[in-house]
Amino acid sequence: MVYKNIVNLLKMKINSPVYNIGDLLPSEKELAELYHVSRNTLRKALKHLEDIGLIERKYGSGTWIRNKHFQSSLTHLDSFTEIALNEGKKPTSQLLKFELQAASEEIANGLQLQNGDPVHYAKRLRFIDNIAVQLEETWLSATRFPDLTISHMRKSKFSYIENDCGVKIDGCYESIMPTKPSPELAHLLLVSPNDPIIKMYTQAIDDNHQPIDYSILYTNTFEFQVKYYIPRHRN
Template identity: 55%
Template sequence: MVFQDIAKKIKDKINGYLYSVGDPLPTEVQLAQHYSVSRNTIRKALALLEHDGMIERKHGSGTFVKQKNFIAHVNHMNSLSEIAKKSGKEVKSQIIKFEVQEATQLISTELKIMPQDPVYYIKRLRLIDDKPIQLEETWLSVNRFPALTISHMKNSKFFYIENECNIKIIGTFETFSPVFPTPEVASILHTSIIDPILKIQTQAVDEKYEPIDYSILYSNIFEFQVKYFLPRQ
């Protein structure tokens, strides 16, 4: 619908550098002229943004930016928990599935273990300020992490690996690709199957460049954006 498209355009501007929290938005008349739509369409778009908690409408004063979606600035490897906390955000993990499986050929190759070796399969939803941001599927070797529990995965996976298992993580390999979500993923992330999301395949490695985990992340790009700074060598 047109008002949803307008809402996304306004949201993108709010999340950019044009506005800060507390700044006023243009009037309904100005927005209607800018986007060449009716005031009724603008009202519907603003109502959607107000429902999402991004703007606040004050009678007699206008419409103001209430909050911006989470944009992470990354110049070295951090976990989502670390990135969120540095930005003053609260991150939570909702465990959807935690079970032991036999490693498939793909997983055994990624983790450098034997096919059918036991692996943990964890599916968890990452929330920032109670908004669903990222769906994560992770596989870890049971033999390497025999004491792993649901409690560990409710917090930072990297914190457990480095501080309780004394394994130094030196970095991750990441592969990015835009995809359309399945109905299940769209439902979990509170998005639509026609809106693209970002699929990220990641693998953390230790000091010997041995794989620590293998993960597939599905990120809602309308709620969670990452800006990378890559230094030139």
């Protein structure tokens, strides 16, 4: 639907550094012209944003930014749970699948295992303040982490690795690319199949530079935005 596309475009604008809470949005006429839609379509999109608490409309005064969806700035590696809690938000996870698999070539390479070695596979839908923002698929060696359970994966994976297993997470390699969601993924993240999302491959490593996990993350950037600060190396 056209109005849903306008909703997502307005979300991106509202959640960008361009606006702060309390700022006034352009008029309905200006927004309708900007996005080349009718006033009725625009009003439907604004009504949706008002219903979810992002904006407040006052007759005769205009439309104001009431809230912004999740944003965080990172200068070091934090887990999803830590990122949310640091911003005063409530993180939760819905475990969609947890099973033992034989490592494919891709997973074996990511974990430095042999093809066919046993690995734990978990598929989790991640929420911030009850809004679905990310789907995670993750693999860990079943030999290295034999006691990993459903209970662990419903909480913080990093907490299990560091606190329960005593493994120090030294850092994480990340590869990021834009993509479009499959119909299943669009349904889970409440986006259109034509909306761009971020696909990220990650490989966490320990202090001996050995892989800990290999993950693929799909992030709804309309709801979840993270800014990275990368310091410049100087001799």
